Amino acid sequence: MKLPAILPRARRTWSFSTRLEAKRVQFAWTRMRGRLPVVTYATWRTASTSVHHAIRASSRAATVKAHSLHRANTGVEWMSALTAASRPGTHVGDWAVHRYVVSANRRADWVVLVRDPLAMAMSMAAHGVQHSPSAEVAAHRVDEAILRAPVGCLDWWLEEDMRPALGWCALDEPFDRERGWTSTECSHGRVLVLRADVPDERKGEALSRFLGTRVLVTPKNDARSGGRGGALAAIAARLAAHPQVIAASLAQGSARHFWREDQLLALRSRWLPAA
Numbered sequence: 001m002k003l004p005a006i007l008p009r010a011r012r013t014w015s016f017s018t019r020l021e022a023k024r025v026q027f028a029w030t031r032m033r034g035r036l037p038v039v040t041y042a043t044w045r046t047a048s049t050s051v052h053h054a055i056r057a058s059s060r061a062a063t064v065k066a067h068s069l070h071r072a073n074t075g076v077e078w079m080s081a082l083t084a085a086s087r088p089g090t091h092v093g094d095w096a097v098h099r100y101v102v103s104a105n106r107r108a109d110w111v112v113l114v115r116d117p118l119a120m121a122m123s124m125a126a127h128g129v130q131h132s133p134s135a136e137v138a139a140h141r142v143d144e145a146i147l148r149a150p151v152g153c154l155d156w157w158l159e160e161d162m163r164p165a166l167g168w169c170a171l172d173e174p175f176d177r178e179r180g181w182t183s184t185e186c187s188h189g190r191v192l193v194l195r196a197d198v199p200d201e202r203k204g205e206a207l208s209r210f211l212g213t214r215v216l217v218t219p220k221n222d223a224r225s226g227g228r229g230g231a232l233a234a235i236a237a238r239l240a241a242h243p244q245v246i247a248a249s250l251a252q253g254s255a256r257h258f259w260r261e262d263q264l265l266a267l268r269s270r271w272l273p274a275a
Contacts, residue, residue: 016092023064023096030062031106036189037062038211039097041069042113043157047219051113054217056205066097069165070220102165107189109211112162112170114154114258115196116267118249121149122239126231139176142238151249158254171253177260181206195258197267239271246272 007251027037038055044067052065068091101108125145150156157185163169170193176182180198184191194203194209200217207215238244249255250264259267 009052020090021097023062024100024204026062027077027096027100027106031088033061033100036107036109037064038109038111039063039098039101039103039112040065040113041067041162042115043067043120043161045120046113046115048113050200050217050219051111051194051207054204054215055211057112058211058215059174059213064093066093066163067091068094069098069102069210070161082159098165101188105188110186110189110191111207111210112191112193113196114170114248114254116194116259116264117151117154118246118271119197120153121151121245121249122232122235122271123207124148124153125149129231139238142234146235146238146242146245149245149249151171151245151254154254155252158175170255177257177258177263183210193258204224236271240244 029039039061040048040052040055042065048067052063054127056063097108100106125148129141129145158169158171166186166188168188168191170191171208173182173184173193175193180202181192184193190210191273192206198206200219202248203217204215207217246268250268
């Protein structure tokens with residue numbers, strides 16, 4: 001007998017609702033023990049996976065990663081049917097944090113990852129060329145990806161997702177650009193703002209101090225493991241031909257807030273070693 005077409009969606013719905021309920025139970029159990037869940041909150045392509053896995057491997061029981069918490073940015077209503085939420089690409093962590101922390105007006109420990117706008121935009125651009133049908137990515141396709149790269153993504157995320165979701169923005173707080181991280185607090189809990197370019201060993205030190213438990217950070221979901229090394233190399237080879245993109249990315253308010261001028265120049269040199 002042929003199975004009804006609705007079954008794949010039903011399976012996704014069941015999986016999504018089950019994972020969402022699991023997060024609710026984890027959060028509740030953690031709070032019953034007098035502790036707080038840890039939310040790794042970052043926009044995309046910021047090394048948030050490696051940090052989230054490191055925290056999860058520590059003694060903290062309830063951990064979750066979220067990218068988008070402001071419901072206007074999700075494309076569907078937050079409280080709509082779970083069948084809508086179960087569509088491919090929906091992030092269960094976003095829903096869990098919004099429902100069980102933000103909307104519930106509960107506190108958590110927040111780890112906010114920020115990456116320099118140029119590197120983040122080029123990493124996103126790599127998605128547009130990594131599936132090239134030819135053995136060598138055509139130069140025009142790389143150029144198009146660079147020109148479409150969301151160089152203002154970090155500024156947009158901070159102002160249009162973080163601020164309306166939390167009623168707070170990391171741009172409003174002084175940042176220790178020398179050290180690469182700053183701990184502060186908002187109405188939803190303590191916050192560690194951490195730059196992605198800080199070496200993993202120092203990330204671990206910052207996280208261990210903030211969370212009160214040993215955290216060891218190792219690379220996850222980077223260019224090599226994500227299969228985008230070739231695409232990123234092709235982009236790096238063409239980036240010098242688009243100085244306006246470089247200028248736009250490094251002129252972002254977030255770039256000047258989280259990095260010193262010399263630090264930005266050093267990050268730029270990684271992409272343009274001959275400059």
